[in-house]
Amino acid sequence: MKNLHGLSGGWSHGASAGSSRLVNRHEVCIINxxxxxxxxxxxxxxxxxxVQQYFVGDEGLDKDLxxxxxxxxxxxxxxLQVSQVKRCKRIAWMQTASAGVNNYExxxxxxxxxMITSASGAYGQEVSEHMFAMMWALMKRLPNYRDQQRENIWQDRGPVATVRGAKVLIVGTGDIGSHFAQLVKAVGGNTIGIRRDVRKAAPGIDTMFGFKDLxxxxxxxxxxALVVPSSPDTYHILNRKRLSLIRSHAIIINAGRGDAVDCQALAEYLAAGSIGAAGLDVTEPEPLPKDHQLWNEPQCLITPHIAGGYHLPQARTQAINIALDNVQRYLSGLPLRNRMR
Amino acid sequence: MKNLHGLSGGWSHGASAGSSRLVNRHEVCIINxxxxxxxxxxxxxxxxxxVQQYFVGDEGLDKDLxxxxxxxxxxxxxxLQVSQVKRCKRIAWMQTASAGVNNYExxxxxxxxxMITSASGAYGQEVSEHMFAMMWALMKRLPNYRDQQRENIWQDRGPVATVRGAKVLIVGTGDIGSHFAQLVKAVGGNTIGIRRDVRKAAPGIDTMFGFKDLxxxxxxxxxxALVVPSSPDTYHILNRKRLSLIRSHAIIINAGRGDAVDCQALAEYLAAGSIGAAGLDVTEPEPLPKDHQLWNEPQCLITPHIAGGYHLPQARTQAINIALDNVQRYLSGLPLRNRMR
Structure with missing residues (x-):
């Protein structure tokens, strides 16, 4: 609960002293x-x-209130489900437990x-770590060794790679991309970032480029490594043509949106050996259809969109701390953290 | 070739100026x-x-000279094969390409x-990285997801763990253990070391203990994480009783010697869920017999003793650089690096 008593700390410096106005607690009613x-x-x-506060639990998400x-x-x-949110006509503020708030905008x-505020910042660690684990696993051929293990085969699969000294391109350098970059740097990799606004730095990125340089x-x-948000600009950002530019030893990691990659073309390139390997936590479509070629491609490692959510218990705690901090701010009339609207 | 011109650098400070004596090059004959x-x-x-130097290549290892x-x-x-080495009666110095020199002692x-010198230091990176990749893969359940993938199943497997903030016990803190500790520290883990001589520090280890504290x-x-060398003291250092002390979420990584762990007991504990998971690059015996229970244990990830060797090309280069440096030293009459005898 490190943010609980943090009101006088880092997060409140955005508030000008004069703008503080206490909310009348009797007029507030929270659905938690x-x-x-x-x-x-x-x-x-x-x-x-x-303050009136009703705890509906996260089962409440799907329940009629x-x-x-x-x-x-x-x-x-x-x-809360969008259908339930729509029924609440007096809402002055909504805090999501997710990094994205698209549905509610x-x-x-x-x-x-x-106002809408998000839990951005809570998921950087868990998603970036999942990407990091996938990257290392593919570099060390662990999925191939796992396949062999299933057949009780003890056999050398040849050379492996390392993150140390590797050039890692990170497309999308928000919270997750920046976390991932810092992990890569920590173990000796070199990081290149791509973001819309090149002038905006991101911790962990050595050199920043724009999308035109892709x-x-x-x-x-x-x-x-792809961690782009869902938007028309990022649909098939790795299309067939761009996939053909990737080197035959290189590894693709996608934990942003599934359709950032043309999965059909990727399957073909992996099968042909013209791309080294891919680690996908997101696919197009989701779930990946039973008969999709990617399932059976040895050089593709698939996880079912589980890098985020609360799979790492620390992420849940962080999201809750953000909400708790914002409740304190809201009731004190201070500016909210992670304001999206 | 960073050591090629390094004679006046860090490695030569062990030489007292007076002890240098040039070797007569005409009397030297190298089997490379x-x-x-x-x-x-x-x-x-x-x-x-x-100098007479015969390049037999590494195919020469198994060939009659x-x-x-x-x-x-x-x-x-x-x-070189031991049988071939035995035939060479005039050897004054042998440089191995391996970290261990047991066979030749x-x-x-x-x-x-x-004299015998080893390639110790060349394998720290590759073996420690393999251990690091296994640890992350197990924490993020990647072997389980790979198993699901083989059956085209898109299904959430629940919570995952992280190295950040984890307590990582490293048994054996030589070159590999120390490298591994540094990787763990770099991503936010805490490291505890166990070594024979507690007073000897190792880079990356936060706190050092003796074997009696295990x-x-x-x-x-x-x-x-086990990276102990082969010796009578390390046989079944994780025996049935010690395995019972390990927590039910904890992960065992072994890349030292296979029989440091009682593999039969490990299989039983993993099956019972009283140990979280294991990543083994070495087993007892090797290769693991076709019918061994560990092959089919979902929480055990097995790789066939490939963490070391030259699987990471950088390791080969490093081993060769050590040999090259020592050839220069030898011909200049300077003390050799990595002298084991």
Whole structure:
């Protein structure tokens, strides 16, 4: 709960002293749909003492809430179903448990004046670590050795690679991309970033380029890591032509959006040996159809979109800490962290 | 070839100025059984100009050498078969391409006065990286996801773990153990070392203990990494009783000697869920018999003793650089690096 008493610390410096205005606690009604332990629930009660707060648990996400509750709620914590959110007409602020808030930004879901804040920052560690683990596993041929193990075969599979000294291209350098870059750097790799605004630095990135430089960079690198958000610009950013620019020993890691990669073309390139390997936590479509070629491609390692979520318990704690911090800020009239709207 | 011109650098400070005595190059005859590229062969020729040097390649390791050659050889570079080494009666110095030199220290293999130097230091990176990759893969359940992939199953396998903040016990803190500790530290793990001489520090180890503390430490850690050398003391150092002290979420990594772990007991504990997972690059015996229970244990990841050797090309280069440096030292009458006898 490191942010619990952090109001006087780093996060509040954005507030100008004059803008603080205390919220009237009696007018606030919170629907709390965060996945909390009993202890954490107590902490939320403490922080919001004097405020009506209904804990619906994360099972509440799929459940119909009573009209009594939806009619009076002014704050939502957690990713309630969009259909439920729509029923809450008095919402002034919504805090998601996810890094993305796309679903709730759509017109008509929330009142126009409602603020939206995200849990951005909570998932950088878990997603980047999953990518890091996949990259190392592929470099050391662990999926191939696992396949052999299934057939009780003890046989050398030849040379392996290393992250040390490798050139790692990271497409998308937000929270996750930057975390990943820092892991790569920590073990001796070189990092090249691609982002929309080249002037914006990201911790862990040695050199930053724009998307227009992608074609030039692809033939130079040992790893291509994709963590782009879902947007029309990122659809098939690794299309058939770009995949052909990647070197035959190189590894692709995708943990952003599945359709950032043309999965059909990727399967063909992997089968032909013109790309070294791929580690995909996201695919196009999802789930990957039973008969998709990628399932049976030895050089492709597939995990079922589990890099994020709360698979690493620390991520859940971090997301909850962000929400808790924002509840304190909201009730104190301070600017909210991770404000998206 | 960073050591090629390094004689005046770090490695030579052990030489007292007066002890230098030039070797008479005409009396030296080298059997070079290192796995060299043509370019590297030229470098060895250059460095040993005026010296008879026979390049037998690493295929030579298993081949009968001519009596003419074995009769006049005074230096062996590379791991010639013991039977061939025995035939060379005039050897003054042998440089192995391996970190271990056990086979050549046996009485009667080399003349009593012959020096032996190893390639210790060349394999720290590759073996430690393989251990690191196995640890991450097991923490993120990649072997389980690979098994699912083989059956085209898209299904969440639940929580994962992280090296960040984990307590990693490293048993054996020589070159490989120390390299591994540094990787663990680089990504935020905590390292505890066990070695014979507690007063000897090792880079990357936070706290050092002796072997007598092993039983006390095992129930406290998240990872137990074994990189002990082969010796009577290390046989079944993780025996049935000690395995019972390890926590049910903990991961065992073994890349030292196979019989450091009681593999039969390990298989039973993994099957019972009382140990989290194991990554074994070495087993008892090797190769692991076709019908051994460990092959089919989902929580055990097996690789066929390939962490070392020259699987990472950089390791070969490093081993060759050590040999090359020592040839220069030998011909200049300077103390040899990595002297084992």
């Amino acid at each position: 749909a965060l996945p909390l332990t009993e202890q954490e629930e107590l902490t939320f009660k403490e922080v919001a003492s004097g 009573s009209s009594e509750l939806t009619d009076k709620a002014t704050v939502i914590l957690g990713n 759509v017109d008509g879901v929330l009142p126009e004046t409602a 074609d030039k960079l692809l033939p130079q690198v040992d790893v291509v | 059984a290192l796995p060299l590229t043509e370019q590297e062969e030229l470098t060895f020729k250059e460095v040993a100009s005026g 001519s009596s003419e050659l074995t009769d006049k050889a005074t230096v062996i570079l590379g791991n 046996v009485d009667g293999v080399l003349p009593e006065t012959a 039983d006390k430490l095992l129930p406290q850690v998240d990872v137990v």
